Amino acid sequence: MKIDCVGAGPASLYLAVLAKLQDPAHEVTVHERHAAGTNYGWGVTYWPDLLDDLHRHDTESAQAIEEHSVSWQGGFAHVGQRTTAHDGDPGHAISRHQLRTVLAQRARSLDVRLSYGREIASSTDLPDADLVVAGDGAHSRLRTEHATHFGTHVSSGANRFIWLGTSRVLTAFTFAFAQTEHGWIWCYAYGFSPRRSTCVVECSATTWAALGFDRLDHDATLRLLETLFADLLDGHELLGRTDIDSHAQWQAFPTVTNTTWSYGNLTLIGDAAHTTHYSIGAGTTLALRDAMSLAGALRSATAPAQLPAALTAYERDRKQALLPVQSAARHSAQWYENLPRYMSLEPHQMFALLGQRHSPLLPHLPPQLYYHLDQAVSRLQTLRRLKQRLGPRLARTLQRRQQAGREA
Incomplete structure (x- = not known):
């Protein structure tokens, strides 16, 4: 064929x-x-x-x-000056x-x-x-x-994003959320080689335009983003594509x-x-x-x-x-696209809901309520697993004690 x-x-x-x-x-x-x-x-x-x-x-x-x-294993979320860690699945x-x-x-x-x-x-x-x-x-x-x-x-999609690299090598999947006078902007970053990491930056279309990204060329875009994510980058630079003209490659997905x-x-x-x-x-x-x-x-x-x-x-x-x-x-x-709805939560709560963002229920419940319900379900699941693992062992122990009492 x-x-x-x-x-x-x-x-x-x-x-x-x-x-x-x-x-x-x-x-x-x-x-x-x-x-x-x-x-x-x-x-x-x-x-x-x-x-x-x-x-x-x-x-x-x-x-x-x-x-x-x-x-990598797990990840980090930086929300302003606050950081939380999560022990997630390997990637x-x-x-x-x-x-x-x-x-x-x-x-x-x-x-x-x-x-x-x-x-x-x-x-x-x-x-x-x-x-x-x-x-x-x-x-x-x-x-x-x-x-x-x-x-x-x-x-x-309603948001704008740009796919970049950075010379900082990240050893875990990392999220960074920066608040500006025009709204939130954030990135997803992860290492992919011993020398480079990927850094995908996203924000609402309103924030994108208000920060001037609709007018900035590629180099100016990188420099501004380096300022906004200075803590994450820790002195390293952002890297753009070299096969494009001076226009920054922002997209709507x-x-x-x-x-x-x-x-x-x-x-x-x-x-x-x-x-x-x-x-x-x-x-x-x-x-x-x-x-x-x-x-x-x-x-x-x-x-x-x-x-x-x-x-x-x-x-x-x-x-x-x-x-x-x-x-x-x-x-x-x-x-x-509805990120501001969750940014008033404590970082560990926001990160927990970040991991639950695939849920069809999340948009329809108050974020705090969903978080506490999710935590309660997790505890019940943990107790259920514990019961399945220890229940038979505990039953055998009690049975032996009862048998010893009768023999005494």
């Missing part, structure tokens, strides 16, 4: 790897509009369960990804460029053809292929070409959904098919799992005539898996 993937992101590259592993006879080509070696983006996060899945599908690339990743991060490099090298080793520096703006730009996979991102040109068929819907993911022999993958708000850190994981699912579905397509059924199975599998993630992402984005 001849498979052409457009966009050399993690989804396309990993699909190419898995397709060749399943059948070395597949002719697989990955097309990328940027030149080979182009470095853009900072770090991406993932969690231990993804690493387990990667090892199950291809141990060689999984080991390389793990070797180039950093790990991992890797440079997006390094992830793509690892997957590209693995693909080449399996005789995948990588074509760089050529724009695929339309399906007519592609040679004949049995399957065309649009992995060209949230603004996919191949998807846009057939947007009516796909039922594409794009909605923009685009949530992309599609009614259907396939059109003839064209199918969507990764951000071209769906996006989830960056605040839950799931984008790369979902893209790689799309590739796992599509590769699995293609096992049953030994001839082009069997492709429609395989693509239907792939879409059904991934849409089902996406339901809880999309719900969590939607509520997480709304939590940040």
Whole structure:
């Protein structure tokens, strides 16, 4: 089978790897509009369960990804001059460029053809292929070409954000909230290599404009943000992209959904098919799992005539898996869009609700009430676990004492 993937992101590259592993006879080509070696983006996060899945599908690339990743446990929240810590689940991060490099090298080793520096703006730009996979991102040109068929819907978030790096190396996932005369501005930051961390800054559109970010160029934006987050950065600088002009890359997050993911022999993958708000850190994981699912579905397509059924199975599998993630992402984005509602809480309370931001109940209850209810439920769960662990042991102890009393 001849498979052409457009966009050399993690989804396309990993699909190419898995397709060749399943059948070395597949002719697989990955097309990328940027030149080979182009470095853009900072770090991406993932969690231990993804690493387990990667090892199950291809141990060689999984080991390389793990070797180039950093790990952390728990996190910190800085609210003004106050700080609170949280013992959360372990997480991992890797440079997006390094992830793509690892997957590209693995693909080449399996005789995948990588074509760089050529724009695929339309399906007519592609040679004949049995399957065309649009992995060209949230603004996919191949998807846009057939947007009516796909039922594409794009909605923009209310807040503004910018994706940056910093030379400060953070060893835990860190949140920082700074209050200005024009409202709150905050960032999510985490290390992704021994020398760099990612720093995503977000604020309301009103605060963004009032602080002048709608008028500042890229360098001036970085300098102002360094002032606002001076405590977090601890003397280190913020780093912007070097492949852009002087315009600062602020965005409103685009949530992309599609009614259907396939059109003839064209199918969507990764951000071209769906996006989830960056605040839950799931984008790369979902893209790689799309590739796992599509590769699995293609096992049953030994001839082009069997492709429609395989693509239907792939879409059904991934849409089902996406339901809880999309719900969590939607509520997480709304939590940040309503951030002032929670900032009067004590830092440890606010951080606790930050961890609960995926809950559909949280927007409908007073924050203090929700916090105390959540704490009460946690205590009950702890008591229940304690009872399950100690109950049988306590019963045996009492039984032995009763038996000893009768014998006496």
